[in-house]
Amino acid sequence: MTNADIAATFDHIADLLEYQGGNVFRVRAYRNAARTIGGMVESLAAVRANAGRFLTDIDGIGTDLAEKIGSLLDTGELPLLAELRKAVPAAVFDIMRVPGLGPKKVKLLVDQLGIDSLDSLEQACREGRVEQVKGFGAKTQTMILDNIAFAKNPDHARLLWQEADAIVQDLLGWMRGCPHVRQIEGAGSWRRGRETVGDLDLVVDSDDSAAVMDRLHAWKETSAVLLRGDTKTSVRGPRGVQIDLRVVEHGSFGAALQYFTGSKEHNVRLRSWARERGLTINEYGVYELGTEDKNDAKSAKGVCVAGDTEQAVYGAVGLPWVPPELREDRNEIVMAERGELPELVELADIRGDLHMHTTATDGEDTLAEMVRAAVARGLQYIAITDHGQRVTMARGLDKHRLLKQWDEIDRLNESLAEDGRPPIVVWKGIEVDMLEKGGLDLPDDVLEKADWVVASLHYGQNQPRERITARIIEAIENPHVSVIGHPTGRLLNRRPPYDVDIEAVIAAAARTGTFLEINANPWRLDLNDHHAAAAKKAGVKIVISTDAHSTRGLDVMRCGVLQARRAGLEAGDVANSRTLAGLRKLMKR
Numbered sequence: 252m253t254n255a256d257i258a259a260t261f262d263h264i265a266d267l268l269e270y271q272g273g274n275v276f277r278v279r280a281y282r283n284a285a286r287t288i289g290g291m292v293e294s295l296a297a298v299r300a301n302a303g304r305f306l307t308d309i310d311g312i313g314t315d316l317a318e319k320i321g322s323l324l325d326t327g328e329l330p331l332l333a334e335l336r337k338a339v340p341a342a343v344f345d346i347m348r349v350p351g352l353g354p355k356k357v358k359l360l361v362d363q364l365g366i367d368s369l370d371s372l373e374q375a376c377r378e379g380r381v382e383q384v385k386g387f388g389a390k391t392q393t394m395i396l397d398n399i400a401f402a403k404n405p406d407h408a409r410l411l412w413q414e415a416d417a418i419v420q421d422l423l424g425w426m427r428g429c430p431h432v433r434q435i436e437g438a439g440s441w442r443r444g445r446e447t448v449g450d451l452d453l454v455v456d457s458d459d460s461a462a463v464m465d466r467l468h469a470w471k472e473t474s475a476v477l478l479r480g481d482t483k484t485s486v487r488g489p490r491g492v493q494i495d496l497r498v499v500e501h502g503s504f505g506a507a508l509q510y511f512t513g514s515k516e517h518n519v520r521l522r523s524w525a526r527e528r529g530l531t532i533n534e535y536g537v538y539e540l541g542t543e544d545k546n547d548a549k550s551a552k553g554v555c556v557a558g559d560t561e562q563a564v565y566g567a568v569g570l571p572w573v574p575p576e577l578r579e580d581r582n583e584i585v586m587a588e589r590g591e592l593p594e595l596v597e598l599a600d601i602r603g604d605l606h607m608h609t610t611a612t613d614g615e616d617t618l619a620e621m622v623r624a625a626v627a628r629g630l631q632y633i634a635i636t637d638h639g640q641r642v643t644m645a646r647g648l649d650k651h652r653l654l655k656q657w658d659e660i661d662r663l664n665e666s667l668a669e670d671g672r673p674p675i676v677v678w679k680g681i682e683v684d685m686l687e688k689g690g691l692d693l694p695d696d697v698l699e700k701a702d703w704v705v706a707s708l709h710y711g712q713n714q715p716r717e718r719i720t721a722r723i724i725e726a727i728e729n730p731h732v733s734v735i736g737h738p739t740g741r742l743l744n745r746r747p748p749y750d751v752d753i754e755a756v757i758a759a760a761a762r763t764g765t766f767l768e769i770n771a772n773p774w775r776l777d778l779n780d781h782h783a784a785a786a787k788k789a790g791v792k793i794v795i796s797t798d799a800h801s802t803r804g805l806d807v808m809r810c811g812v813l814q815a816r817r818a819g820l821e822a823g824d825v826a827n828s829r830t831l832a833g834l835r836k837l838m839k840r
Contacts, residue, residue, distance in 0.1 A: 269353070438508055506535055603633060621635065685722045766837075
């Protein structure tokens with residue numbers, strides 16, 4: 252079993268235990284282990300096979316979990332999981348797909364109403380039986396009824412971050428037109444820059460919550476009001492996404508923004524950190540704990556020490572402000588305390604774009620149009636990297652067509668330099684394909700003439716792990732290859748990554764000085780944040796590229812930068828943050 256399989260198994264166990272009312276600490280242990288394992292680059296099998304190492308050396312993995320990992324690695328099965336599944340109706344997992352219904356609420360519905368499917372849940376809502384269950388009520392029943400249709404619709408997958416961002420920007424613009432809004436910010440997974448976003452959160456500073464909620468309800472994209480309270484409302488927006496808005500007083504705005512940005516794991520860690528210092532944090536502020544019990548947040552005296560800004564919230568517990576992209580409980584609290592938080596890369600740091608296509612293959616715009624668009628965006632250099640000949644569906648370039656394009660680029664550079672310093676330098680590049688049987692789809696005597704070579708894998712993605720890994724490492728070891736494009740081949744919400752030993756790929760890149768790409772295409776964002784962080788740790792430089800197939804495609808660079816920020820990358824970790832001369836010094840040839 253892969254790390255992802257084991258992480259999914261532990262998450263499944265946590266759901267089953269929570270449904271059965273299991274010990275909260277046991278549930279948390281499985282969830283934390285799932286998160287840790289899911290973020291590992293090195294395989295658990297490799298750790299276990301090393302005689303000098305132990306699974307219990309991994310943070311959060313004790314003897315019991317280590318034994319279960321061993322069982323999964325050996326047999327692919329776990330007796331505990333089989334026992335839990337027998338005790339939980341299969342329909343539970345369909346019902347838990349409804350937004351807002353976790354294991355505990357689902358159990359109440361199953362036990363008290365005999366719910367055994369999404370259809371029976373819908374019927375119970377329409378008959379008014381759900382609102383009679385303690386802890387639900389009419390508003391919750393309405394919300395569930397609306398969300399059932401959403402859960403049944405296969406088109407309503409999680410939004411890509413870029414899709415969510417477009418909604419958030421439009422919504423913020425609309426809400427800022429309300430005179431009662433003093434401050435408003437998006438929160439949740441959108442603010443943390445997650446690759447996909449399930450719902451949207453807004454936090455508003457206002458003294459008139461009713462007027463603010465009315466403004467949201469009047470938004471042209473609001474299709475339904477799911478919930479309305481004194482300070483909170485939930486609506487259904489574009490693409491069926493749920494939007495939750497919370498209104499707070501000015502003195503609590505920073506605390507609410509921090510709280511609703513999350514992640515849940517980061518907030519739990521931060522609250523624990525605060526309690527150790529005699530404080531408690533909630534969505535309203537930072538408060539002193541009562542002297543009678545320093546470990547009990549409920550005994551707070553009510554003395555608020557911070558809350559109006561996020562900086563004040565973190566500062567009250569002795570920490571600098573933590574960038575939202577890092578708030579995933581990956582040791583960022585300790586790093587903050589030690590003054591070791593990275594100075595994250597910014598879009599303004601990017602000087603060049605080194606992966607793009609033109610009408611010579613499958614691009615929509617010509618070489619000249621791509622160059623003009625790059626100049627308009629302030630780039631200092633670009634590489635034109637049309638497909639090699641193997642990608643026949645994209646009219647990939649053979650040797651003769653490629654050399655002809657490179658001659659055109661030479662003439663273009665000469666023209667750009669006629670009046671002195673050129674506004675941009677265009678590199679002669681190519682995106683070669685890693686062939687299924689090994690090698691690249693263009694010969695070395697052609698590649699040696701290129702300024703920049705991207706090597707990618709487009710075919711044979713279902714080959715065994717060893718074969719795919721060998722193909723990529725062979726490309727890495729080719730002296731003419733500059734960077735590996737979209738190294739795992741995934742497409743978010745569409746296609747999983749191919750089975751590759753990414754740890755071996757990173758090690759090979761570190762050994763040879765080959766760059767690895769964060770492909771900024773919102774469907775790819777490949778490398779993911781965990782792998783990009785592992786590459787940084789190994790000393791591998793990252794190239795953030797758009798893989799643009801049109802002039803407008805150049806604008807997705809910000810998505811790649813956001814991914815790099817989630818990985819903790821600084822400008823120095825990104826090769827194309829350097830000047831052209833600086834980039835040349837980094838290259839392996």
